[in-house]
Amino acid sequence: MTFNPNADISGGKASKRGRNTGIAVGGGLGVIALVIVSQLLGVDLTGLLGGGGEPSTPDASIEECLTGQAANERVDCRMKGASASLETYWEQAAPEELGVSYTAPQDFVLFDQSTSTACGGATSATGPFYCPPDQTIYVDVTFFDELETRFGSSGGPLAQMYVVAHEWGHHVQNLAGTLSAAQDGQTGPTSNSVRTELQADCFAGAWVANAAYTTDDKGVAFLVPPTASEVADALSAAAAVGDDRIQQAAQGQVTPHTFTHGTSEQRQRWFTTGYEQGAAACDTFGIDGSQL
Numbered sequence: 001m002t003f004n005p006n007a008d009i010s011g012g013k014a015s016k017r018g019r020n021t022g023i024a025v026g027g028g029l030g031v032i033a034l035v036i037v038s039q040l041l042g043v044d045l046t047g048l049l050g051g052g053g054e055p056s057t058p059d060a061s062i063e064e065c066l067t068g069q070a071a072n073e074r075v076d077c078r079m080k081g082a083s084a085s086l087e088t089y090w091e092q093a094a095p096e097e098l099g100v101s102y103t104a105p106q107d108f109v110l111f112d113q114s115t116s117t118a119c120g121g122a123t124s125a126t127g128p129f130y131c132p133p134d135q136t137i138y139v140d141v142t143f144f145d146e147l148e149t150r151f152g153s154s155g156g157p158l159a160q161m162y163v164v165a166h167e168w169g170h171h172v173q174n175l176a177g178t179l180s181a182a183q184d185g186q187t188g189p190t191s192n193s194v195r196t197e198l199q200a201d202c203f204a205g206a207w208v209a210n211a212a213y214t215t216d217d218k219g220v221a222f223l224v225p226p227t228a229s230e231v232a233d234a235l236s237a238a239a240a241v242g243d244d245r246i247q248q249a250a251q252g253q254v255t256p257h258t259f260t261h262g263t264s265e266q267r268q269r270w271f272t273t274g275y276e277q278g279a280a281a282c283d284t285f286g287i288d289g290s291q292l
C-alpha cells in the first residue's frame with residue numbers, strides 16, 4: 001500500500017524511544033516481561049517468545065517524517081503515516097459504525113529493544129502490543145523482519161501497517177469497553193481473547209478498505225488504494241500469526257484449548273470481513289462460537 005508522495009503526514013501520532021529506556025535486556029527478563037504483559041492484557045499480536053533483530057535507523061528522527069514520500073521510504077515514517085490515516089478513519093468510523101466516541105491513543109511508541117510501559121517492561125520479544133492503562137501502542141519495528149524471517153509472512157508495507165491497524169483496533173475496543181473481556185484469563189477457540197483478537201483483525205481490514213479515502217488537512221489522500229498483491233501481503237501476515245501456525249512450528253502440534261488469537265484461517269477471514277463489509281460487521285462477540 002503506497003502513500004501519496006505529497007500527502008502531509010506531519011500530524012501522525014508516533015514517537016521514538018531509544019534503547020534501554022526501561023528494563024535491561026537479557027537473560028530471562030524478556031520472558032518475564034512477556035508473561036506480565038500477556039497475563040494482564042492478552043492483547044499482544046503474537047504472544048510469542050523470540051529475539052528481536054538489530055535496531056533500524058536508531059538515530060533518525062521521527063520529526064523528519066513529513067510527507068507520504070518519506071512514509072514510502074522509511075519504516076518509521078510509514079508508521080507515522082499509518083497513524084495519521086488510522087486517526088482520520090476512526091474519528092469517523094468509531095461513532096458512525098460502532099456508536100463509540102473516539103479519542104486518540106495517548107501515544108504510539110516505536111521502541112528499540114526494550115521500554116517501560118504502564119503494563120510493565122517490554123522487549124522486542126514481546127511483539128507489538130497495546131497497553132490499556134496508558135492507552136499506548138508499542139511496536140519495535142524489528143518485529144517486521146521477524147514477521148518474514150521467522151513467521152514466513154510475505155512482508156511488504158501493508159503487512160506492516162496491518163500490524164499497526166490491528167493494535168489500533170485494540171485501542172478502539174478499549175474505548176468501546178470490550179477490551180476488558182479479553183482479560184478474563186480464558187483461552188480456547190471461542191474465548192473472549194480469540195473474539196477480541198479476531199475483531200481487531202476485522203477492524204484492520206476495515207481500515208485497509210477505507211485508507212485511500214482518508215485525507216490530510218488539504219484533502220490529499222494519505223494512501224492510494226491497495227493492489228491485490230498488497231492485500232495478499234496483509235493476509236499473509238494475518239496467517240503467519242495464527243495460533244495453529246505458531247503452535248505447529250513451535251511445539252509440533254496444535255492445542256486449540258490454548259488458543260488466544262484464532263487460527264490462520266480465522267484471522268484471514270475476519271480481516272476479509274472487515275475489508276469487504278466495514279467495521280460494523282466485526283461483531284465477533286455477538287455470534288455463536290461455531291461461527292467465529
Ligand SMILES: [Zn+2]
Nearest residue numbers: 043044045197
Ligand atoms: Zn491483538
